[in-house]
Structures are given as structure tokens and as C-alpha cells.
Ligand SMILES: Nc1ncnc2c1ncn2[C@@H]1O[C@H](COP(=O)(O)OP(=O)(O)OP(=O)(O)O)[C@@H](O)[C@H]1O
């Protein structure tokens with residue numbers, strides 16, 4: 172059973188001064204899984220995500236990806252292991268066009284010739300042909316999110332970690348993104364941090380609920396949404412906010 | 413369309429460069445050729461800053477440090493080696509090494525942009541005050557006395573590997589101009605390469621570039637080192653055109669001047685900074701001769717005007733203006749064509765009638 176665990180955290184903690192953002196989290200992810208991470212604002216999801224991708228160095232505990240301890244690594248080294256990463260705040264090359272953005276991702280690992288092919292494939296797959304030559308800075312928010320997803324795809328990752336991929340998208344774009352994510356999941360293991368319950372319903376098999384830096388519950392969508400504690404901390408919280 | 417225009421402009425730059433290369437010594441008097449050589453050496457410095465700031469996002473406020481190190485290293489090596497060929501190579505390497513060492517600490521220490529600007533400026537100013545204090549005869553490297561604020565007299569360049577045959581000032585001009593052209597096209601090639609495009613992406617967004625798997629520290633270090641080598645080459649040519657290298661190359665005025673060249677010429681282009689340096693060199697030396705306005709005041713004014721009115725710099729603004737005029741002319745032409753076509757259609761209708 173343990174052989175196909177591809178990502179694992181052991182007693183992972185992250186403190187910011189007195190704030191304990193992530194508190195001794197043991198988490199594991201199997202190959203080909205599509206895991207959703209949910210939780211109220213400030214639950215520590217993004218901090219957890221940043222520890223996984225080595226953007227933050229954990230205060231204690233470790234992150235192991237494919238038997239490799241990445242706790243002391245740089246984030247480019249994690250990316251080089253074949254991990255595709257999308258942050259919560261959009262991170263794009265605003266002064267460059269869509270094609271260049273995606274090409275820069277593809278050409279990190281692929282040859283120059285192959286990366287041109289990958290770039291056109293990704294653009295076609297995300298239906299970004301019309302804006303191929305547009306500067307990223309001039310695009311609408313939802314389209315920018317799609318391009319960022321395209322950059323993740325172009326790296327041909329085996330593990331994909333996305334922080335709020337649908338933030339600020341229209342309903343239509345959310346549905347399309349759900350389709351894309353299900354398709355990516357055919358060839359890659361995924362973790363998706365999300366807020367939008369409807370979206371999670373569209374994609375999720377297994378859900379991990381974060382609360383105050385700890386895992387409150389893990390289970391499938393029905394179990395989770397039926398759980399009284401989850402209703403209280405998460406759904407209740409949403410209603411009041 | 414865009415690509416072919418790029419190639420055209422590169423070809424034109426190459427042709428203009430060759431015309432200056434062969435034409436200037438024939439049509440100018442000796443004094444003008446020498447001052448053009450000086451201007452070209454400064455243009456090489458501007459090019460190096462244009463490369464690392466415009467294409468790597470590295471705001472180095474002390475690019476003159478590597479320029480000066482190149483000049484000094486050349487003078488010291490040429491005196492000790494008794495010839496210039498090896499000295500040129502050594503000086504470029506020394507400037508590159510200085511940039512690499514400083515860059516290593518700055519980039520691998522993950523300094524923020526502001527600290528980077530401050531530290532590079534500080535390094536230059538430290539060099540300025542340290543070398544100014546080396547007047548005594550005890551300050552020497554090999555047989556080369558550092559000479560304090562008087563600087564070092566630089567032996568002229570000689571024919572490759574033949575130290576008995578010195579170059580005349582016209583020939584030093586050829587060397588400087590060829591150096592500028594080579595450095596320019598090296599930079600063009602670099603910015604078009606995969607390496608250069610990754611550097612541009614670092615300028616655009618460091619976090620994203622890192623999350624794509626690029627080690628941005630390494631890319632910045634390489635860019636900075638190449639910039640240091642090119643600035644060093646400029647310093648070598650500068651020392652040769654003046655015949656002397658003094659600590660003044662490291663002063664605050666020159667450090668700021670290099671930044672102003674790039675701002676005026678246009679950040680994000682390579683030819684812009686070259687123009688910026690040439691224009692300001694001739695403007696300030698012209699104004700210096702008139703002695704009507706204070707040059708520092710004038711430079712300050714120019715900088716303010718550019719930052720407020722032409723923030724993109726001369727070259728990008730000219731390109732924009734050209735594009736707008738062209739598109740206006742095209743729309744005017746197509747409107748005329750439409751009108752003509754409309755009229756002829758009216759005629760046809762009448763004929764059918
Ligand atoms: N760099 C930081 N410095 C100090 N505190 C931080 C930092 N980053 C996060 N925190 C704190 O850690 C806690 C967890 O934040 P985090 O961003 O991980 O939450 P989240 O679950 O992603 O929330 P959201 O749903 O709003 O994105 C919060 O209390 C936040 O204020």
C-alpha cells in the first residue's frame with residue numbers, strides 16, 4: 172500500500188512568529204489521486220501549499236515527494252522534479268504574450284523543438300488561439316487563470332498542485348476548468364486547494380478539510396459535507412462571512 | 413511581420429555601424445576621432461547596463477565599477493606583460509570575475525532590488541576612495557604604480573602579440589568600434605537565446621520563473637557576469653582613448669550618468685542605451701565648451717524631463733511614433749481606396765443603366 176504514496180508530510184509545522192499556520196500535519200497522497208483541500212479563510216491551506224512546493228521552509232517536520240525529502244530544497248528544485256505549481260495570487264509574465272508564457276514553461280524541461288509543439292498543443296487544448304499573441308497584462312482575470320493552468324500543463328508534470336484555480340472565474344470558465352482538471356488527472360496526481368463547493372463537487376473524489384492549521388477530517392465529498400464539525404467551521408463560516 | 417522588421421533594424425544598425433567604422437577616420441580630424449573613441453567606450457558601458465537592467469531586471473547602480481576595474485586591470489596588466497594583447501583578455505576576465513564574485517553574494521544571498529542598487533553603488537564608491545589613496549610609491553602591482561588620484565598612464569594597444577608596433581589613435585578607434593559592434597551583436601544574440609528569454613521572464617516575475625523550475629540565482633549571476641565583462645571591455649577602450657585611467661571612473665557622477673544613459677535611450681532595448689550615451693556625451697561636451705549652463709543642472713533637468721515626459725526613453729518612443737504614423741497613413745490610404753472603389757461602383761451602376 173505504501174509503495175504508491177507519492178507525497179507525504181510528517182508532522183509538518185509552520186509558525187509565523189506566534190501564529191501557528193500549519194500544526195503538525197501528517198498528510199499523504201497516492202499516485203493518480205485527485206485531492207481537494209478545503210477550509211475556511213486563514214485555515215493554513217496556502218501555507219501548507221507553500222511548504223509542499225518549498226516556497227517556505229517549514230519550522231519543523233518534513234515534506235517527502237517520491238522518497239525525496241524536499242524540506243531543505245529550493246522551489247525550482249521541486250518544480251524540476253516534475254511538479255506543476257499554480258499559486259493563489261496569479262503569477263504570470265504580464266509583459267509577455269500568451270505563447271511566450273507557455274513556451275517558457277515548456278522549454279524548461281523539453282528541447283526547443285519539442286517545446287514549440289507542446290506550446291501549440293496547450294494553446295489549442297485551452298482554446299487560447301484567439302489571444303495567442305496578446306500580452307498577458309491585457310487579458311481578463313479568468314483568461315489569465317487559464318493561461319496559468321496552461322503553463323502548468325506545458326511542463327508535463329506528473330504531480331500538479333493548484334491553489335484556488337477558479338478564483339475570479341465566470342461560471343462558464345469554472346465548468347471548463349473542472350473539465351481540464353479532470354483531464355489533467357488522467358495523467359497526473361493532483362492537489363487542488365479550493366473554496367468553491369460547487370467546483371469541488373464537480374471534481375473531487377477525496378477531500379481534506381483544514382481547520383486552524385490541522386486536518387479536521389478526510390473523506391469523500393458526501394461524508395465531508397454531512398459532517399457536523401465541517402458544517403460548523405466551514406459552511407457556517409461561509410454563511411456568516 | 414514583426415520578426416522581419418526586427419531583422420531589418422538589426423541589418424540597418426550593422427550597416428550604420430560599418431559606415432561609422434570605415435567613414436569616421438577618413439572624414440574626421442584626429443581630435444574628433446579620439447573623442448569618438450571615448451564616446452564609443454562609454455557606449456559599451458551603456459550597452460552592458462542596458463543588457464542587465466533592461467533584460468535581466470538587475471538595477472546595478474555601480475556598473476562603472478566593472479568599467480573601471482577593466483580599465484585598471486588593463487593598465488596594470490599591459491605594463492607588467494609589456495604588451496596589450498594578453499592584457500585585454502586578462503582585463504575582461506578580471507572584470508567578469510569581479511562581477512561574478514559580487515553577483516554570487518548578491519543573488520545567492522537573495523538581496524532585494526533596492527539593496528542590490530545600494531550595494532553596487534557602495535562598491536563603486538569604496539573603490540573610488542580606496543584607489544584615490546594609493547598615491548605613494550609603495551602602492552604598486554608588479555611594476556605598475558597605482559598613482560592615487562593621478563591614475564595610471566596606459567600604454568597604447570599594440571598589434572596582436574607584437575609589442576613593438578603600437579596602434580595610432582585612428583586604429584584604436586577601429587578596435588573600439590569593432591568591440592562595440594561585437595558586444596552589441598553578442599547582446600542581441602544573447603537576448604534572443606533561450607537564456608535571454610528566461611532572463612526576461614525573471615524581470616517580469618521572479619516567483620513564476622522559479623516555480624517553472626529555473627534557478628533564477630544562476631541566471632541572474634550569468635547575466636551579471638556577462639554585463640561585467642562587457643563593461644570591462646568598455647573600460648579598456650576608455651583607458652586607451654584617454655591614455656590614462658583615474659579613480660574618477662568610480663565616482664558618483666559617472667555611476668549616475670550610466671543610469672541616465674539607459675533611461676534616456678530606452679530600457680528594454682539594446683541600441684537605446686548606446687544612443688543615450690553618445691547623445692549625452694556630445695551634448696555635455698558641447699555645453700562644457702560653451703560654459704553657459706552648469707552641466708549637472710542640465711543633466712538633472714534632462715533626467716526629470718525624460719522621467720516625466722518620455723518615460724520609455726528615446727528609442728521605444730520613436731518606434732511607437734513611427735508605428736502610429738504608419739498605421740494612420742495606412743488607414744488614410746485604405747479610406748481613399750474605399751472611396752475610389754465606391755465611386756467606380758457608382759459609375760458601373762450608371763453604365764448598366
Ligand atoms: N507570511 C506570513 N507571515 C505571517 N503570517 C502569515 C503569513 N502567511 C500566512 N500567515 C498567517 O497564517 C495563517 C494561514 O494563512 P493561509 O494563507 O495559509 O490561509 P488559507 O487557508 O490559504 O486562507 P485563504 O482561504 O484566505 O487563502 C493566517 O492566519 C495568516 O494570517
Ligand SMILES: [Mg+2]
Pocket residue numbers: 216217218259
Ligand atoms: Mg490561501
